[in-house]
Amino acid sequence: MTVDTVLENAKLYLRGRIVEAGLAIDGGRITKIAKTPNLPEGSEKIDVEGRLILPGLIDVHVHLRDQGLSYKEDFYTGTAAAANGGITLVMDMPNNEPTTMSLNSLRERMRIAEGRILVNTAFYSAFPKNVGEIGKIITEGGAVAFKLYMVRRIGGVDPTDREALNEAFRETARFGVSVAIHAEDIKMIEAGVEAMRNLGRNDPEAYLEVHTPEAEVKAIREVARLTEKTKAKVHICHLSSSAGVEAVSEMKSRGLPVTCEVTPHHLLLTSEYAKRLGGLALMDPPLRSEGDVKGLWRALHRGVIDIVASDHAPHTLEEKSGSSIWDVKTGIPGLETTLPLLLTEVYRGRLTLQSLVRLTSERPAMVFGITGRGRISEGGYADLVVVDMKRRFKIDSSSFLSKAKFSPFDGWEVRGKPVKTFVNGRLVMDDGEIVAKPGVGVIIRRMGGLG
Numbered sequence: 105m106t107v108d109t110v111l112e113n114a115k116l117y118l119r120g121r122i123v124e125a126g127l128a129i130d131g132g133r134i135t136k137i138a139k140t141p142n143l144p145e146g147s148e149k150i151d152v153e154g155r156l157i158l159p160g161l162i163d164v165h166v167h168l169r170d171q172g173l174s175y176k177e178d179f180y181t182g183t184a185a186a187a188n189g190g191i192t193l194v195m196d197m198p199n200n201e202p203t204t205m206s207l208n209s210l211r212e213r214m215r216i217a218e219g220r221i222l223v224n225t226a227f228y229s230a231f232p233k234n235v236g237e238i239g240k241i242i243t244e245g246g247a248v249a250f251k252l253y254m255v256r257r258i259g260g261v262d263p264t265d266r267e268a269l270n271e272a273f274r275e276t277a278r279f280g281v282s283v284a285i286h287a288e289d290i291k292m293i294e295a296g297v298e299a300m301r302n303l304g305r306n307d308p309e310a311y312l313e314v315h316t317p318e319a320e321v322k323a324i325r326e327v328a329r330l331t332e333k334t335k336a337k338v339h340i341c342h343l344s345s346s347a348g349v350e351a352v353s354e355m356k357s358r359g360l361p362v363t364c365e366v367t368p369h370h371l372l373l374t375s376e377y378a379k380r381l382g383g384l385a386l387m388d389p390p391l392r393s394e395g396d397v398k399g400l401w402r403a404l405h406r407g408v409i410d411i412v413a414s415d416h417a418p419h420t421l422e423e424k425s426g427s428s429i430w431d432v433k434t435g436i437p438g439l440e441t442t443l444p445l446l447l448t449e450v451y452r453g454r455l456t457l458q459s460l461v462r463l464t465s466e467r468p469a470m471v472f473g474i475t476g477r478g479r480i481s482e483g484g485y486a487d488l489v490v491v492d493m494k495r496r497f498k499i500d501s502s503s504f505l506s507k508a509k510f511s512p513f514d515g516w517e518v519r520g521k522p523v524k525t526f527v528n529g530r531l532v533m534d535d536g537e538i539v540a541k542p543g544v545g546v547i548i549r550r551m552g553g554l555g
């Protein structure tokens with residue numbers, strides 16, 4: 105029998121070990137893993153020349169934009185950037201124009217995405233106005249999770265309305281899907297911004313002084329109360345501080361159903377970058393102190409951190425360079441830097457390859473109930489990235505496939521490059537070029553039913 109594609113001469117990452125072997129792909133799935141001579145014939149045969157093959161990354165925190173914000177990024181450019189970064193599945197955030205917050209808005213977004221995406225794409229929804237619609241958004245719409253911004257009102261539920269939050273959380277608990285949370289206390293942040301404006305402060309430091317670790321912790325404690333009451337599964341996004349991580353660790357030791365994520369920028373940059381680069385290194389939550397960075401790494405090594413995600417948040421250069429910090433749009437692109445930055449940490453010995461795969465593929469699939477992906481196995485989907493561990497290069501945002509051509513990592517020398525990305529068995533990125541037609545990515549829907 106001839107299969108679609110055979111990848112030979114590889115080092116495969118299989119359940120924590122690196123094995124010299126190859127694999128056969130047919131109908132989008134891995135049909136056989138074996139030493140090269142024992143593989144079946146393939147219509148296409150690719151010799152990966154001894155390079156490492158990892159499961160494609162699952163990035164659970166991506167703002168693909170499109171629709172009313174397509175000038176910042178669209179489904180094609182965003183998923184091209186993902187493929188270029190070795191990411192084979194992205195989870196799209198709901199703060200769009202229009203906000204993804206109903207069955208209709210979710211379906212419309214999926215309709216637009218279909219046929220334009222180069223990697224698999226799953227969707228978050230914000231809470232609807234009527235929490236009774238939550239079940240439908242999951243079972244009929246196929247949202248894989250909800251997103252709650254506690255720092256501003258996005259969607260149908262006011263983050264200061266504890267009763268409404270209780271109801272919404274209770275509803276998600278019934279369906280077993282996670283609520284991902286941007287944890288910053290809205291009252292502390294709004295009061296802080298007001299005070300700074302009155303002082304005439306509009307510098308990057310003012311932003312950092314308002315968006316404090318205390319605001320992060322206060323919101324996490326509120327989430328702890330909510331999940332204790334409702335048993336809803338919660339996922340804390342982009343933890344940025346030692347205190348924040350401690351608050352999550354405490355929740356975990358109390359047995360609450362919580363998971364959490366950190367971004368590469370919070371692991372690798374301090375607030376010095378925000379001070380030096382201004383808007384270009386401004387994101388929310390912002391960069392923190394050396395002590396916080398150390399705290400995040402300690403937590404990662406202790407196993408408190410479940411996931412590393414990019415929080416890819418593209419904006420135009422104009423939006424990143426307002427004269428007042430309060431006018432600057434927060435967020436940076438991350439799809440094309442995450443894997444090289446993490447591989448560099450593996451090279452330096454600060455991260456094991458096992459942890460990298462666990463944090464960027466295995467745990468993301470588990471936490472968000474994505475089946476058949478996140479590891480290399482016979483029967484699983486062929487979502488794969490071929491990595492050249494020896495390749496050194498300088499990060500250069502001008503060559504990003506994302507529309508957002510800036511990065512606080514510009515000029516960083518990294519080691520380890522994704523050189524081929526396969527999505528559903530199809531070669532999508534080859535040495536920095538997109539070689540597949542849009543539509544090779546599929547929309548990943550939550551499997552229906554109570555969970």
Ligand code: DOR
Pocket residue numbers: 167199286386387388389417418434435436
């Ligand atoms: O920095 C951020 N950018 N933080 C957010 O919460 C939103 C995001 C965006 O959508 O740009």
Ligand code: ZN
Pocket residue numbers: 286341342388389
């Ligand atoms: Zn956020």
Ligand code: ZN
Pocket residue numbers: 165167197415417
């Ligand atoms: Zn975000």
